[in-house]
Amino acid sequence: xxxxxxxxxxxxxxxxxxxxxxxxxxxxxxxxxxxxxxxxxxxxxxxxxxxxxxxxxxxxxxxxxxxxxxxxxxxxxxxxxxxxxxxxxxxxxxxxxxxxxxxxxxxxxxxxxxxxxxxxxxxxxxxxxxxxxxxxxxxxxxxxxxxxxxxxxxxxxxxxxxxxxxxxxxxxxxxxxxxxxxxxxxxxxxxxxx
Numbered sequence: 001x002x003x004x005x006x007x008x009x010x011x012x013x014x015x016x017x018x019x020x021x022x023x024x025x026x027x028x029x030x031x032x033x034x035x036x037x038x039x040x041x042x043x044x045x046x047x048x049x050x051x052x053x054x055x056x057x058x059x060x061x062x063x064x065x066x067x068x069x070x071x072x073x074x075x076x077x078x079x080x081x082x083x084x085x086x087x088x089x090x091x092x093x094x095x096x097x098x099x100x101x102x103x104x105x106x107x108x109x110x111x112x113x114x115x116x117x118x119x120x121x122x123x124x125x126x127x128x129x130x131x132x133x134x135x136x137x138x139x140x141x142x143x144x145x146x147x148x149x150x151x152x153x154x155x156x157x158x159x160x161x162x163x164x165x166x167x168x169x170x171x172x173x174x175x176x177x178x179x180x181x182x183x184x185x186x187x188x189x190x191x192x193x194x
Contacts, residue, residue, distance in 0.1 A: 002069040002100075002174065004038040007108075008036045008058055009088070011078025012050045015160050016105040020072055023167035027183045028175060035175050043088055051076055057191055062091045070170070071099045074163065075106030075126060084138075093117075102154045103170070105163030109156045113137030118156070122149040126159030147193070167189060 004024050006017045017040065024038040026058045028050045042058035050056050060066070062169050073092060082088050093115050096102050104112050109125040112118050113133050118140035127144070134142045143149060148157035148166040150173075156168035172180035184191040 001034055002036050003066055004036055004072065005060070005065055005068045005095075006038065006072045006074065007088075007092070008040045008042050008048050008050065008056055008074070009078050009082055009085075010048050010050075011076050011081070011084055012048065012074050013076030013078075013106055014050050014052065014054055016108065016163050017072070017075030019073075019161065019164035020103075022187060023164060023171060023183060023189075024189060026155065027171045028150045028179050030182060030186060033179070035171075035179070039065070043085070043086035043091075051078075053097075054073070059081075064084040064113060068095060068099050069094050069104065070101045072103040072163075073108035073111055075104070075108040075110070075159070077127075078158070079107040079110050082111055088138075089115060099158060100153070101170070103166060104156045105156070105166065108131075109133055110136055111186045112154065113158070117154060121151040121154060122161075123151075123154075123156040124149055124158045125156065128159075141157055144156075164189065165193065166191070 024036040039059035046056040047057045106126045107129045113136040118137045129192045147162040
């Protein structure tokens with residue numbers, strides 16, 4: 001069972017974390033498989049206020065979470081504030097060295113770019129933040145099309161719903177195309193896309 005941690009923070013885009021959470025949480029369950037344990041992680045134990053003032057309490061904090069196999073960094077307007085949060089940046093950098101896969105949805109890529117983790121890699125982010133990503137990560141190969149880019153360990157996705165496509169891609173990559181398609185059918189999501 002792969003342990004997947006999803007960082008959440010104030011002003012995180014809800015679908016950036018909740019969409020992939022749902023995909024990983026549901027994957028394989030109809031066949032009584034449990035390939036993933038997915039949970040949220042925040043800096044502090046208090047609830048975070050996601051976009052739209054949705055209060056969310058994380059399962060763990062950055063100080064008490066289980067060992068991760070996969071880390072997902074979502075985006076949203078709150079990612080800009082995290083660019084200045086050295087505690088979170090240090091934590092991401094530390095976890096990045098240990099996880100099997102490091103994923104970003106939407107402007108979560110800005111945090112990876114700030115840490116130099118995207119240097120020399122193909123990547124993307126929300127279309128409204130592409131210029132900013134190029135500025136923050138001038139050594140990255142920023143793409144202005146495509147839903148997600150797989151560099152082996154690090155995978156970035158474009159904005160909001162593209163993170164869901166990336167999650168399905170990961171299910172297919174780590175488990176099977178059949179499990180990914182069954183999961184998409186169950187949650188009635190159009191994947192794979194044409």
